[in-house]
Amino acid sequence: MLNAADMLHDRCHTGEYHMGYNNLLIETTDGIATLTVNRPRSLNALNSELLDELECALYELGMDTGVRVVVVTGAGEKAFVAGADIKEMEELTSYEGHVFALKGQRVMLMVQSMRKPVIAAVNGFALGGGLELALACDFIYASEKAKVGFPEVTLGIMPGFGGTQNLARLIGPGKANELIFSGTMIDARKACAWGIVNEVFAPEELMPKVMETALAIARTSPLGVAYAKDAIANGLDMAKKDGFRYEASLFGVLFATGDQKEGMKAFIAKRQAKFEGK
Numbered sequence: 001m002l003n004a005a006d007m008l009h010d011r012c013h014t015g016e017y018h019m020g021y022n023n024l025l026i027e028t029t030d031g032i033a034t035l036t037v038n039r040p041r042s043l044n045a046l047n048s049e050l051l052d053e054l055e056c057a058l059y060e061l062g063m064d065t066g067v068r069v070v071v072v073t074g075a076g077e078k079a080f081v082a083g084a085d086i087k088e089m090e091e092l093t094s095y096e097g098h099v100f101a102l103k104g105q106r107v108m109l110m111v112q113s114m115r116k117p118v119i120a121a122v123n124g125f126a127l128g129g130g131l132e133l134a135l136a137c138d139f140i141y142a143s144e145k146a147k148v149g150f151p152e153v154t155l156g157i158m159p160g161f162g163g164t165q166n167l168a169r170l171i172g173p174g175k176a177n178e179l180i181f182s183g184t185m186i187d188a189r190k191a192c193a194w195g196i197v198n199e200v201f202a203p204e205e206l207m208p209k210v211m212e213t214a215l216a217i218a219r220t221s222p223l224g225v226a227y228a229k230d231a232i233a234n235g236l237d238m239a240k241k242d243g244f245r246y247e248a249s250l251f252g253v254l255f256a257t258g259d260q261k262e263g264m265k266a267f268i269a270k271r272q273a274k275f276e277g278k
Contacts (some may be wrong), residue, residue: 044074045083071214114270148191
């Protein structure tokens with residue numbers, strides 16, 4: 001019997017997405033994969049087809065040993081992702097709404113659990129499911145033109161792709177409550193002040209700055225980064241003393257890797273390390 005991972009592998013490699021995507025663009029340079037949500041006429045809104053494509057794309061990028069960093073952004077100048085597709089959601093039953101939320105959450109959890117760093121380059125509106133996608137990434141860089149928010153309550157619903165959980169954990173319940181309960185948008189500067197966004201840049205500087213950081217990450221040890229991401233993510237769910245123990249165990253495991261040997265030998269020899277992720 002196939003497990004979930006096997007089923008995903010079969011669907012992505014031999015099924016409908018084996019020959020490419022209708023709503024995504026993927027370009028890889030210098031170990032950095034840029035994943036662009038490409039539905040500009042719909043402001044890159046997330047529908048079921050796009051969520052399925054994202055699931056497969058994330059799986060493939062996670063398996064690609066040539067990819068060290070993933071950058072997620074949106075096509076066009078107006079939106080990163082303007083939310084989930086309201087036209088699709090309008091007629092959903094309670095059961096179908098639940099299934100749709102689980103599908104979205106599955107994609108967000110794939111982003112969060114990827115061993116490779118994932119950077120959100122928010123170039124415009126990141127609303128509802130779009131903000132949830134950005135929050136699932138490891139950190140966010142934003143354009144000065146970006147606006148973020150959770151307008152779901154103005155539609156009679158609430159965030160369903162992990163937004164209530166990820167935002168409250170990131171900035172605390174007080175500010176998360178204010179943003180989610182009001183359904184209003186805030187600009188990039190305020191989002192940065194609140195701790196949602198790491199840095200804000202002029203629109204023309206956004207992608208160059210994202211790539212500068214991505215390249216710096218891509219040159220480091222893939223294993224060191226992956227284990228650090230693991231320690232941070234899982235440590236947040238532990239008592240502090242347990243997090244310390246978990247950190248020490250992962251630290252020790254890295255001393256059995258080629259990356260550790262290469263990194264320290266290169267440092268002593270005063271040369272650039274050549275990490276292989278082994």
